[in-house]
Amino acid sequence: MPQKHPLASSESIDLSLLAEAKFIGITTDYGFRNLVDSFCTEVGFIPNYVCEMEESSVIQELIKLLPINIGESFFLIYCS
Known part of the structure; x- marks a missing residue:
């Protein structure tokens, strides 16, 4: 989420x-999308997807480059 988003500074939400x-x-062809959808369903809503893509890296760049917030997204972060 963009740095100016009201929830961006939260450690968790x-x-x-x-x-x-x-x-x-990402499109429904990917297991992570199904996981996100199931988490949302568990808390009582179905995500309103305004944009779907096959590459998560493209989504990340889109979010970084656009001056406006067109939507929220989830990404896996790997820690070693």
Whole structure:
């Protein structure tokens, strides 16, 4: 989420706070998309996808480069 988003500075958030949000995500061909959808369903909403792409790296760049927030997205972060 963009740095100026009200929830951006939070260490963690309640997923239900994003129930009215627009989402950008990978297509349903990927297991991670199904995981995100199931988490959202568990807290009572179906994500409103306004944009779907096959490459998560493209989504990340899109979010970084656009001057406006067109939607929320989830990414895996690997820690070693």
